[in-house]
Amino acid sequence: MRNLHAGHPDPASRGPAGAGNAEGLLTRRAFLGAGGAAVGIAAINPLTGFGTSAEREVHAMPNENASQPRAVSPAVPREEPDAEIRPFRIAIPQSDLDDLHRRLTRTRWPSELKNVGWERGIPLGYMEELTEYWRTAYDWRAQEARLNAFPQFMTTIDGANIHFLHVRSAEPDAFPIIITHGWPGSIVEFMEVIGPLVDPVAHGGDAADAFDVVVPSIPGFGFSGPTRETGWTTRRVASAWAELMRRLGYERYGAQGGDTGSFISRHLGLVDPDHLIGVHLNFLMTFPTGDPAELEGLTEKEQARLALVDRFNTELSGYYAVQSTRPQTLAYGLTDSPVGQLAWIVDLFKEWTDSTDVPEDAIDRDQMLTNVMLYWLTETARSSADIYKEDAASWGETEIFDLPMGLALFPKEIGQPIRAWAERENTNIIHWSEFDRGGHFPAMERPDLLIGDVRDFFRQLR
């Protein structure tokens, strides 16, 4: 089946595109103008949650409790048979690397249309060149060694494996911080920021800015491995993080995150407010109420942010629409084909970063491939997509967040808040930075800016 999804919708129909939906109606205009399914679904996204409040209410209707604050779930909903924390090192079997090499060698490429550039996805020529580099020049063992330079551990929380980096500072007054990646990211995003955060003096900083850093892999991602049971929402991940920090003996800590990590970090404040003292986010979605008046006073910069959301909804949210509905079907191609997995991720490293022609304008090629390797080697295309499906049911939540919050905004980030709207649901925003370079992956794109901003924010709280 198919419909005629509009790439150039009438702005008048955008508003509550779901206006049709709200009345239980589907109009051709709403259907088309809403970007077909893209908005209908993308609007509900708690991970990249674009859309209007009106739409969110509509989609929340099936769950009457969705817009009500939930009871805080216990950090450990079940008895853990094994709360032990075990040291972990990455050691990929050579046979897995050989298998990858063999699959890349025998890639069956699709054709492509001429002269469409990146508008329909990743061009074939770029993919062929990147794949050849991956196969012949990229050095996994060197990357693995770099990751293993960070102390890593494995534990079991709420029935799931949790892999995490835990890097303690030598500074006596180091402040604990838990940093959470998103999709399609991983712990690899933070390779360049951990050192300066843990040991500021060695990186030209001040000992007073030292952190003990915990970087977990979300259940279903990377070395936490595939989840086997349903229900791993961002909320439940946050509860697991609270337990992780408790096990590590941290009674007072901070959180940082972007993308999915932003939702998890915010939830962490809601489930563990007695121990979390503040969150620093580089991604936060905000929503209009539907009142046209509130759109009138927006600055040019704010209007540009809404335009990014608009482009996301009409042109870039297909991955989301698939992952939030049929993650298992998608998984077959991505688990069997390394170029399938590569393309699925790299597309977003082009579209979401401060790049002009290729992703490598904004991020290091080896770091990008190491990030892709964490998906490929751990066979987590499926389980990492599942978190979108899990959160799709509860995206309507609008719990008030009143802990100190800091925001770092990067211009190519699609999920940038409008401040007045952000303050409706986050009542204690004490830090707001706007940078002129960078995008969705600041830890990879502009680690210097992110590090500085995290230090500035937590200096007020530690």
Added chain:
Amino acid sequence: MMNQSAISTFRIDIPQADIVDLQERLTDTRWPSELEGVGWSRGVPVEYLQGLAGYWRDGFDWRAQEARINEFPQFLVEIDGQTIHFVHGKSGEPNATPLLLIHGWPGSFVEFIDLIGPLTDPVAHGGNAEDAFDVVIPSIPGFGFSMPLSGPGWSDPRVTQAFTELMARLGYDRYGVQGGDVGAFVAPLLAQIDPSHVVGVHVNALVTFPSGDPAELEGLTESEQERMARFQNFEQDMSGYMSMQGTRPQTLAYGLSDSPVGQLAWIVEKFKEWTDPAAELPEDAVDRDHLLTNISIYWFTNTAGSSANHYYEGFHDPSAFAPKERGTVPMGVAVSLTQDIAIRRLAERDYNVVHWTEFDEGGHFAAMEAPEFLIDDVRTFFRRFR
């Protein structure tokens, strides 16, 4: 004077190396894990797909299917710079009506393979000579053997224009059109573009859109309300593939072109979700070999990306959502009560609907699921123009 020399005969002959390659890739599949207890709710279950992939590799006989298709005369023609493949089944009956049959996604010309005999030679299939058709079954540009795509821009209006040209080149100046899914969008357009030659349009799997005026939907029957709810559920839960194909078809193509189980899952999911819900598995709704032949055509022609591009064109074609004049050519609509979303009053608003049939056994793929019904309905509808 039509340039008949541009039409060349065609037979499918997939190189043996491609068949071996497919089997090797299937053997070599790296399977994903799955969640416990989710059934089909998040997509195709692993155990089911493993079974189907095993049969595709070990039990399915592509050469037999290829031979069966090749029993029908096939041709290639270049129109508007695009290679277009089509089956041309001529009837032995003198008064046969020419009929253009248009497939959808994730279908292909092979959806209609079991209809060719009864439509062209009704007498041999228990029917009447006066119900005979000459059938023309093109592959939409970018689908199957209508490849490679000559470039961007193959939106519905351009596909439609090419098909009118095809019928003209075949010398048919009075013909009928039938289509489902994509075909249900293209067939009415054909009548609009070529009303002096199209005698009637028959569609199934039609999509109708409310205008937004609530009055329009007052007093819907229970069955119609079900269809509206189905539409809403489609938009919310079932249209992810469409968003992806409509925006990033090239990115999607890498995994589907390189992994046969990737391609298999992407398509077979639709044969589970869109077929008669009374069927537990896709092969309970459609013949398994027929299903795999359809998917093999996508795989062997490597057209996952180019067929997905059809959605990209639809999403980016301003004319697709511009107001249109009501059609004047008589239209017949067959509605699956289990899967379709068409509402009669909305269809009548847009088209000159003169025939409306509802059927409750079979779903979206009427030609594969309910061929007897579809043949009967097509015969009944076109009898009025003979």
